[in-house]
Amino acid sequence: MRLLLLVAILSSVAHAQDLSFRSHGKEIRSLSLAELKKLVPAKDITIFEPHEKQKVTYSAVAARAVFEAVFKDEWNEADEVLFTCADGYQPSVPASKFKKFAAYLSFAKPNKAFSMVNSLQNSEKIELGPYYLIWDNETFPALKAEGGSDFPYQVVAIELVNFEKRFPGMTPPRNRSPQVERGFSAFRKNCMACHTINGDGGGKAVELNYPVNITEMVKTPWLRRWILDPTSIRYNTTMPAYNPADPKRQQTVKDILAYLRQMRKHKRKPVPRDESP
């Protein structure tokens, strides 16, 4: 009886490590690490680790090869790839980025603990497993200017989504100005993995639009300073500063604020999501 219980606990732990693959709301496959490695051979890859600002080696499988094998024909038409993480982080990455650059799903560091000290988030110590998405920024140095926003750790599910269908509350109306357009795309890339707009977005930080938009509540100079340098306002915040490697940093933050201001006129009561497969 006890043995059975132990087996049940062990298998549920093993099951919790399975990686769930979904397409537009439905689970299509769930794979253990052994199954994943059977699908695509693992290798060691060294990248410039944006959270630690040094080179680090990971054991990993090539993400695009996994997506081709799991999603098959759907991968060719994919719009965005949404990563769900155990800590609530949920970035949406354009599928085109995986076709242009090389990303890997890492699952270990050879001979080291699969954890790190995140210098971008108040030097918190974090566990990276079960999966950590990394980009080969040694082969593609252009990626080094992007910061760490597309490097989600604790990944538990990967889903193909259509951005406007999946996040209607975050999308500004179509007749938007070029500045709002730029701000929206910068928000998508740098903020939505943690924050929500009208309930749409990640689950690691607070809503910024409903019922009171943040620009109605906090004056612009303070907001600008918060986004550029959060620890200059709250010494222990885990919010990362907006990408220090962006040469147009000041302008991008203005654009993000223009997008947020626009969303004042588009408040919508958040709709609870059913995340079950």
Ligand code: HEC
């Ligand atoms: C890794 C997660 C993360 C990312 C990415 C992130 N934030 Fe935050 N943000 C937080 C957390 C956490 C807080 C709450 C403050 C705290 O607890 O430290 C916060 C607070 C805020 C606040 C204050 C909200 C309030 O009501 O007081 C604003 C404004 C904000 N973030 C804007 C942004 C913008 C704009 C971006 C993108 C450039 C961004 N954040 C990216 C985690 C994040």
